[in-house]
Amino acid sequence: MKRAQPYQPSEIEPKWQAKWEKDNLYRSLIDYSKKKHYALTMLPYPSGDLHIGHWYAMAPSDARARFMRMRGYNVLFPMGFDAFGLPAENAAVKHGIHPKQWTYSNIERMRKQLRSMGAMFDWEREAISSDPEYYRWTQWFFLKLFKHDLAYRKMAPVDWCPQCNTTLAREQVWGEDRHCERCGTPVIKKNLEQWFFRITKYAEELLDFSHLDWPERVRVLQTNWIGRSEGAMVRFSTEQGDDLEVFTTRPDTLWGATFMVLAPEHPLVEKITTPEHREEVAEYVLLTLRQSDIQREALGKEKTGVFTGGYAVNPVNNERIPIWIADYVLMTYGTGAIMAVPAHDERDFEFALKFGLPIIPVIQHPRALRKSLIRRSFVTEEFVQYLQENHMAKGEDQGALEVSLEEDQINDFVVHAQRGLTHGWIEIVGAEWMFIFPDQTLTLSSIQADREILARIQRIDAATRSYRTTMEYLWNQPYYRDVLYHAEYGDMIHSGELSGTKGEEAIQKVIRWLETRGIGQAKVNYRLRDWLISRQRYWGAPIPIIYCSRCGIVPVPEDQLPVLLPEDVEWLPTGESPLKLHPTWRFTSCPTCGGPAERETDTMDTFMCSSWYHLRYLSPKYDQGPFDPEEYDYWMPVDTYTGGIEHATMHLIYTRFFHKACRDMGITKGPEPMIQLRNQGIILGEDSEKMSKSRGNVVAPDELVEKYGADTVRAYLMFFARWDQGAPWSSTGIEGTARWLRKVWATILEEPQTQNQASPETLRTLRRKVHQTIRSVTRDYEQFEFNTVISSLMELLNVMVDAKEAGAFGTPEWEEAIDIYLRLMAPATPHIAEELWFLLGKPYSIHTQPWPEVDEEAAKEEMFTLVIQINGRVRDRVELPVSASEEEAKRAALESPIVQKHLSGSAPKQVIYVRGRLVNIVVN
């Protein structure tokens, strides 16, 4: 027996990596004779150490890129670094190293670690966002956006991270406590003059995913983030004659608007506040401003607000309604003002009840009961009998009958009620809003009616005198509570000429009605805000703007780019941009008038750098533009993009916006930058907790590579979980993958220990499994199902081991099997595949070989297991040739002794036959 050399990844892996690099094996050049495939994995931040998460993102992506290459595509799979950003500055503060030095030495280290992965990166295309040759073009894009009015500067309340000492985009503020996405510190509000990109201009187009093959999850996240809502703008006016516009999604409830609420910051507040309310309003505004957003938006917080003394006119019914201010109305959404319809909006309902504002129902509840609480003391005994005889009284509580009525009982009830009332009144609420008095019936249909009803019942019952509105009285009858408020669609009531409008057409009909009268129109509103890109930090691309006292905001001329970052700065965090504290850098001359001027000292959000890195990869050294148009036309768009889902509402929305804006400026082409997106999951620590240094559960890929070799790590990462889900790490699990590779090695290289002559069946079975595996591995790579790629290969190996034992070694079928096996494993485990390929004397390199084709004939099964069920339960199995007819299958099933026993003479009711699978005998 010949023993082969043992499998030594630490020897073969560096050897092949060096050779591939020397031979330029992964250089990706334009080749018009081939179909291109641009595979991109998200740009890593050079934090200093490649962690297992990087491997998890990149190694399976690399395997797939390699697979595409073997399938005949010209594949571009580039790598680079998102090299600007805060950690470099934090390290500078902590260790006294310059951010640039820290960053570039980290990059050096990570390049080495990345090379140990054996990935097919084309390093000639590496791009580093902090290189002046890179950020020159980041600045150039800024200027283009500025020129096309897509970048603008404004004073605004912005989110500020006190830990990072900088402003953040809305997308970078996370969670209920509104913390900084990077460091977890709760943010505060600051009023600052900042630069924004007009991403909101693209809100509608960003909702269109029809050109994208992206996970549903990401599309839903982005859709929710953009937050489209349809409704109407309605023009109310103040008594002073100012227009007061509101956005509403429920124009059908307009007739129920009984007051208005402005955000405390609303510009009209000053003007409408009357002298006697001035002090109270000023105090409230101040209080609101002092509160953090977290306090202000804390849920479950009781509503607060104050009356301004001012009044508005509801344009649909000319009702005079009070204007309040309250912090539950946000200046940043809609117009910063709302019409309050307390009967059909939970927040307004709560507010109205608290402050005694009238509540008028204007939408019929689709299912509500008609409820009435009838005090015995108000009515005759005959009437009580009437209620009981007709089963209207369902209960009794403290001398009051709890009545509920069907629609067809109402008329009869009203007649009896008026006769039965000795004094007092009877109300019906829910699907009706009637107050029946002996002499008349009133309906709660307007503010006026609310006052009349309240006045009458207060005259009758002194106990109701503390109530400020009719609804407040009703609310204090617990029996009514569930029918007093609802936010559903329904038929319009109490709405003047539009009363009776059906729920399903109400909104559209009201909008048309408003439009013909010129008091409102349809309007779509978005939750999305413009992208705040100013950062008060040093290590970023300077915003290429100059402020001149004579010429105002002046863009740096393109030919003066890049605006270089000075290297001699103080980085100690002060809350001001370090560039502002530099003794000379900010002082310059105006490009327009030549007079003294100052540079913008803020730098750009690093998401700006990563919005276009996929373009810089195309031609990282090109200096006539951000990218070489020829490269663009060949490679773009990105065909598959892989990375984590955490960027769903940040990078992935920014880069889509960026592409669309550039398209409209004539720079890029096509609807989308990245066609197919796939997300990998997260690897947890072995304790099922999130990996972190403090928990001590971090898995270090360098150590794994040293112990097992890169191929084992790559294969294990592909195998151990569904790629899109991730799972806890297992240090015993990886042993299984290591065993698999050792077994491959031994199976292919070692002489067999058997004298057996392989039977034709053995060889046939071997070939069948080989070709079936080509089919499944190909399909699984296409679908990013990497775990089953590896398990199929393991299965095939098990069959090969059996075949070898049975004497297949050395036969043509065996040679074919190992040839195909190595090709199939080459994308996942490139080094061992290359080494074995080499040892077998096959032509270098396996990675330039074509992907194997399925021989359909060989893959065909000859026999199959016919499952025999009785009443859907498996009772027996029998082997049949694939060619067996329905009759043969049914006969085989019915002849089965087990079936005979179960049938015990009786005839089957039905026999169901599924070709190639089963026979199901139904016997009752």
Add this chain to the structure above:
RNA sequence: GCCGAAGUGGCGGAACUGGCAGACGCGCGCGACUCAAAAUCGCGUUCCCUCGGGAGUGUGGGUUCGACUCCCACCUUCGGCACCA
């Protein structure tokens, strides 16, 4: 509260078109080799059982000859949003 996803052995997972539930691997058990260990190999491994079977894919219903797969309701976990008018 709203939106979304996921629940399958001790664990990661497979079952891709409604048709054998648990592929592949980990772990575990027994055995072989060995003075011994490591490595390797073989067998077993969803649960219950009176050895005939029975139960079983989060729970409860439904559709179907047949449901992990389709429908309805619910529970749990995770993610996102959150006074967005």
